[in-house]
Amino acid sequence: MFRSAAAGVAGASTLALPEAAMADEVDTSGAVGVFIDLTKCEGCGACTEACRTKNEARYPEPVDDIPVNWPTGKYEDWSDKRDLSDRLTPYNWTFVEKAEIDGQTVNIPRKCMHCDNPPCANLCPFSVQEKTASGPVVINENGCMGGAKCRDVCPWDIPQRQAGVGIYMKLAPGLLGGGVMYKCDMCADLVEQGGQPACVSACPTGAQQFGPKEQMKQLAEARAAEIGGHIYGATENGGTSTFYVSPVPFEQIDEAIAGRKTELPEPMRKTVPGMAPDVENYLDTAGGLATSYAIAPIAGIAAAGWAAARAWKGGSE
């Protein structure tokens, strides 16, 4: 259904779809992933349209009188900008970045990368964001307070905030929280039923493929080797479920995106994700301290034993 709707929008046929994308049933029993071949993406926007069609029923419908956040005096409202399709917003969970590099346009479908160890989900103060067993990282819209920490700890600023909706409106609107965060969930509902994300189904050129994660990674590696290209997503942020292959180095793509960002007003810059290679995971530094939790109890017991022995020796206590 989504495929045909999107194909209609794109005005393209599905004849050229490769096997993996054609398959209605994908093995989603294990970890799944997406392979995006940038040499094939023509930037038609079918993926963006398909995403909107699939998800519009879940788009936020804020109150008319959105509370102003105390004490900043700000709030994030995208409800009158629903048509924006060239960046991430609460109403646009995937878009095609058009990076101009050496006079050529590289079309890059952007959306949540679905990290292996997602800082967004792990660091959510209320644990209302989860990484599902097969890989999609999903925000629970009913529990999200809209503090936007997930966006701050995401290397790509993926989750986007809409004010005037969500649980904070029932608590202390204006004083606590700020809305609900929205992002691509890899169409977790479809994936759970053995289907594939709407964007992948809609892609008329086969630039996006969906399937078992390991298989997608291998396809990306093979394609990169074939064209002497570059891979993005396999190691970034500690590894993700998305594997881009580009004929152009990602440093150049990142620079081009950074150039576009500077033209945007400050609050809008977080709607355009960069592509810095080898970006590190927010949790790595703290993770280095995790072993101290294995040492601390042993050290505590040893110190108590030492103190007791000392006391007995001294004949006091």
Next chain:
Amino acid sequence: MSTRQMKSRDRIVRQSFENRLSHWLVAISTFVLIFTGFGQMPMYARYGVASLPGMAWAADYQLTLVLHYAAGAVLVFAVFFHVLGAIVNSRYGIMPRKGDVKESAQIIAAMFGRGEEPPSHKYLAEQRLAYAFIGANVLLVAVSGIIKVVKNLPGIDMNPTFLFVTTAVHNAAAVFIILGIVGHLAAFVFKQNRALLPAMIDGTVDREYAEHRHELWYRELHPEPAATGGAPLDDVPLEQSA
């Protein structure tokens, strides 16, 4: 009345070095944990804390997370040190006893000048209850915190419902600990309790205070009838375990 005025030369040991070490390790790490824990909520940037001079770091989630981990490890160390030390030395005087709620009510009423304070052991009934309350919540916050640390490691995914409950317990226990600390400090609003302050600093309390307020404990220390009117006793050296 200041602490200095209360300090007579005639003092007895109340808290061992190990107890004071446990107390201050828990206190300092808990303070850091509370501050950095709130830092993990998106608060300090929004509410202007990070705009205060020298406080910009407070809005850095990565930095506050590392500090939270480090202070958490200190707390876990202190918990094990304290609990094992209590077991090894059979020090259970601070564990709650039957009738503590009623007795606490009597003590508090007496502080307001209503009725007589019942004779106390080393710890007042309300202290035993406060210890149990704070201690139980420290255990909850520590166990749930360790689960959260493990969850943050690469390659480890846990059941979302389990994690939601764990986080809720962690946050709720933290709030209860804050309430417990407020109560703990509020105790020193009352002059009667201030004589106990030096016990957590140099480990001693005024002999006369102990004799009057912790009569049962004092008698345990000095089995002879304590009717000497607070005359110096030489059997409890001041620097017993420092």
